[in-house]
Amino acid sequence: MSGYLPGRHFLQIPGPTNVPDRVLRALAAPTIDHRGPEFGRLTKEVLAGLQRIVKTTGPVIIFPSSGTGAWEAALVNTLSPGDTVLMFETGQFATLWRGVAIRLGLSVDFVPGDWRHGVDPGAVEERLTKDRGHQVKAVCVVHNETSTGVASRVDEVRQAMERARHPALLLVDTISSLASMDYRHDEWQVDVTVSCSQKGLMLPPGLGINAVSQKALKASEAAKLPRSYWRWEEMLKPNQSGFFPYTPATNLLYGLREALRMLQEEGLDAVFARHARHGEAARRAVQAWGLDLQCLDPQEYSSSLTAVRVPEGHDADAFRKIVLERFNMSLGNGLGKVQGRVFRIGHLGDFNDLMLVGTLGGIEMGLSLAGVPHKKGGVQAALDSLEAGR
Amino acid sequence: MSGYLPGRHFLQIPGPTNVPDRVLRALAAPTIDHRGPEFGRLTKEVLAGLQRIVKTTGPVIIFPSSGTGAWEAALVNTLSPGDTVLMFETGQFATLWRGVAIRLGLSVDFVPGDWRHGVDPGAVEERLTKDRGHQVKAVCVVHNETSTGVASRVDEVRQAMERARHPALLLVDTISSLASMDYRHDEWQVDVTVSCSQKGLMLPPGLGINAVSQKALKASEAAKLPRSYWRWEEMLKPNQSGFFPYTPATNLLYGLREALRMLQEEGLDAVFARHARHGEAARRAVQAWGLDLQCLDPQEYSSSLTAVRVPEGHDADAFRKIVLERFNMSLGNGLGKVQGRVFRIGHLGDFNDLMLVGTLGGIEMGLSLAGVPHKKGGVQAALDSLEAGR
């Protein structure tokens, strides 16, 4: 219908991210027998690779699902009907996770927030200290709020829990942080890490991930929420020999193997440093344009994405539409409370300096075409930052 | 490590099936924004295409999941804790579905079976007639038992339900029959059709499917089983404009679009006739070898796969291992009760006469190499059948 839009599409939403060619070609390998010997080797390789990414020696579980399924899996395996969970309104995804919990029959203590800050470790400590009866069975934290570009400090949340001497489980959503920002499942004593394929892991959507502590496994024995598809114990036994209780998403696992190899080739620390440098450069551009970051606290800046506020009276979605049509670039929209007020720049996954420069160039031109008041010089500021940050 | 096995692998398990090149290449297209306009068009095309395959004018829902997830979705959307469902022990997959129901807290009336017959419509009528209080809320039928190669007559089951004037829902697993054998959701008044991507739809695994009647939708309003990921109502609204409540499996949807186009190019009736001809030729080969079919009733023969019994004292898995190593072909193993006693020949999906001849040739040579007593001439019998059946 409409003509071909030349050149590579810039997929700068904060996930799904630009899937590298190597991964796309890996996906296109012929499907094999999920009960055969070759498949067993594939499974073992990807599970071991994910352990290295999550930084755990414990089990990792892969579901054929979206990340939303991995949220649900974390809850239904560890909790019983009516259990209380402590959640924090850091943004749209925290709010959605809360919705999952409610629909599953849990009681949610939802700490209100302004969508511009992460989880306050002090608030965690205070709440849990007051919870003498240990009604709270789990603390649920979104590590990196994909709707706001605010990163919560998971290690400090864990320390707050320890100060409160509270036995609740710590469940952490790393959907838009895993393999982009530093994350340590074992060291931070996270009980369930929730993630998925289409962000830092550089895959298309279709795989949900849980990494599980011994404490969480123990909790799952007593947990009474009905579960079948998401049932960890059904997974863990066949996984040991490289198999699955039901048909896994074969071709996405090929892609995962390739992506894990690529992350290893680059080196996880290099991956984190790269994302940090890109986050910094993107924020410099935003500041040069004279626009506001959604994230207010510099210690909570995200390396994966930058959410930018448009001035009052301007529509972020109208701007995004112009950018898509004129520059063949998808930017993330404002979600929930900040719809139309915010646009989001994804700079995670298989990304490099020149892609960022192109991305910021498209935004700078788009702001102008959309009539959004701003100063020029954002791209130049990013160039200066990138050059300095090498 | 081990050397390259030359030539095309023969993936003759009854699913995942041989994914056609066109679909594999479609999978490898760059991932796009699942909230953008291009994606909306994709969604609408695949949903409309699935309606044609399932033969319904009602809604079809696609989950990022395996077929097991689609089983679960059918149950949790329509039933309440403690509800009774009527199930039939037609084989391993019927038994697994029962396990899902039990884990979700349903009460299962499981009619025993010998794994060599389909659902007996007479038994359905009898059971439901006796159920004066309408305790049974759903009748669950596996259309084509992938573990046995036995096809139940869904239309006759529906007629039996009508004769019993019973209001139970009819839930049908079409996982290994859809797009391979005649199936009519609307005409047979099926309430939930359960299916998935990796069989007749010629895709890799990763998509679960529900087609839903108005009666099932109505039931979902009252159903009390907790559900979030699988919740139909969350899907139906955004689906109307081409979107999903959570990130869909983008690249598998590309593959689905291509596969649906291919099925349309060939013509659904031609697809069914092809599968029927291949089923017939495969059974002729088995009979010529002097081996027994697992399926005892000719009116219940499957067009998708043929399960073959090996003589007493012989191990079907040892035979399969030889076939894999010597002939680069994967055959289906015996599952559950028939492990080691049965092997299964998948002849569904993107398959043609010469692939079948090669498949049967590998079996005939493999039987000989494995020392399984048999007569020669199976391939010849299949050739004669294929030639006659054109």
Added chain:
Amino acid sequence: MSGYLPGRHFLQIPGPTNVPDRVLRALAAPTIDHRGPEFGRLTKEVLAGLQRIVKTTGPVIIFPSSGTGAWEAALVNTLSPGDTVLMFETGQFATLWRGVAIRLGLSVDFVPGDWRHGVDPGAVEERLTKDRGHQVKAVCVVHNETSTGVASRVDEVRQAMERARHPALLLVDTISSLASMDYRHDEWQVDVTVSCSQKGLMLPPGLGINAVSQKALKASEAAKLPRSYWRWEEMLKPNQSGFFPYTPATNLLYGLREALRMLQEEGLDAVFARHARHGEAARRAVQAWGLDLQCLDPQEYSSSLTAVRVPEGHDADAFRKIVLERFNMSLGNGLGKVQGRVFRIGHLGDFNDLMLVGTLGGIEMGLSLAGVPHKKGGVQAALDSLEAGR
């Protein structure tokens, strides 16, 4: 060994160009019988498509070869040993074509040049007017000098030939201009158009192209240079029914079909306008940096590439190495006489505004890292130009 370089490689040499995903996936289709009916349809589609691109109603010939082969084909089909051809030293590729002519036993009248200008139509007229005996059998012009970014005005060359009333053939190399810059085989009365796959046609290398006028065909009947592989007449007959005298490069032809469809979707005029806008923006960047363009005459600016001179005492190749290693971008090197003195920015083929911005950003940062004296602001100048040029 060396780590993975994240993100999309920027292949900004002036060809091979960034091959679009659609074309790459088309290449990966299974090879078919080059004597079968499906192949015949493929051939006819690509030949007709090339006619539209070259703007001719006459025959187009595709060789399994590089562009160098297409140069050779143009000469051996039209000329006899010892014939004189008039060539112009516009740069490295004109010089290489001359080498081909000499090796084939032709006599070359090579008009010297400074590598910063195109063919001077006045010089053509003058030379040919003096050639009363019509010793010159062919005038060979490189439309777009890939080594310098200078475009010769082919239509004015033809007009000069007409003013001189000279019967020589006009052979034109469009290797780096075809499908990027306006070109009209029939209207400009070109006798042989020489081209290849890996530039504006957005394919990998491997196809050489000749478009041939009736006059050239007539000349080929008398031409005495030995030829077999490149023999037009052997091609033309089987081509009419969609076949080739020897095995064609099947999979590259799949890619060509896809590329031609994409060019048609975008529209050839839109393609030219896009290249022109990118050329303009690139030159603005160079000027803002305070660097010199290799091309001195604005009416000869190339839309396909921009060749940039580095200041005396600086090494363009050292700069290019830094750009490759730090920014994952390949820039074109200086060739022949300008080695080390020039780098080349390819902005042709499947390319868009944001790719150009990224490209220029990498150059600006690279100049700084390499210590090449320059002013900042090149990217900003390009942004301004792009925005103005929409």
Added chain:
Amino acid sequence: MSGYLPGRHFLQIPGPTNVPDRVLRALAAPTIDHRGPEFGRLTKEVLAGLQRIVKTTGPVIIFPSSGTGAWEAALVNTLSPGDTVLMFETGQFATLWRGVAIRLGLSVDFVPGDWRHGVDPGAVEERLTKDRGHQVKAVCVVHNETSTGVASRVDEVRQAMERARHPALLLVDTISSLASMDYRHDEWQVDVTVSCSQKGLMLPPGLGINAVSQKALKASEAAKLPRSYWRWEEMLKPNQSGFFPYTPATNLLYGLREALRMLQEEGLDAVFARHARHGEAARRAVQAWGLDLQCLDPQEYSSSLTAVRVPEGHDADAFRKIVLERFNMSLGNGLGKVQGRVFRIGHLGDFNDLMLVGTLGGIEMGLSLAGVPHKKGGVQAALDSLEAGR
């Protein structure tokens, strides 16, 4: 237009062969800079790999061309206008090579043949012994005649040349034998080995190959045929550092790298044994059908293909058309003198037992559908042969 033909196409012409998925996906990698460091490593790997296949320690040269181009290259690099070459009418390809020689201005001594035998070493000795003045500058042998399925004994030809103490060069076409049948460039003292990509090397067409002896290199210094594109010396120098004098067919070289790795994984001796076993089984099938092989001498049977004669009064092409339309299989047609009289079964390249069984099954059914008189039992005979030959 016509509907989708389900299942994998059987490409059983004697080349292009069924390209393995790994190679197809390798082809689809993004095109890179042919002057960059990564490319240099690619070139060196594929040249070294080809040396192992051709069994030489001398140079191997790759042209972006078909095999026909590699024929031409062998001639123009070693010979001068008017030179005499000794050629043998073993079939269509020998005849075509002769055409190339004639068009290039060589004098061909063409020893007549019946298209059912290979080169007679005795005839070589006799001719060369008589050629006291050493008029014959090269002996040209087609190792495996792709039009007839007859393999000439190159080692015996070399021995005959030695017995005649004749200094002529030995040029050998291995187009349909290389990487399928035993071949030893150095040991047999071949001077130029001619080959290409689309047969045993399992690639699409587009690469021509020459392996060159020191004697041939020496001859090239004196050879006077005009040459530019095919000029070895221009290739050899840049090849040493991994580069090419003109743009090479990048993506086909990716495929070549993958194919060479696969051949090494399987092991060259295993590759030869596999082809021999398939040739034997195919001939057993033909004999069981009661049809005649085109090749009359068992010591000249080809392992790559089997040419089969249809009985008088029947049309091989009508039969082939039925096989294509009904069974989605391409068989090779009769070429030149045997058009309509012969069909050819390609069983070379990426091929295995079950593909062969399917191939032969399609032929057996096709013979019946086409009304070609034959006995049943060919597939059965092949199964017996394959089983015995393991």
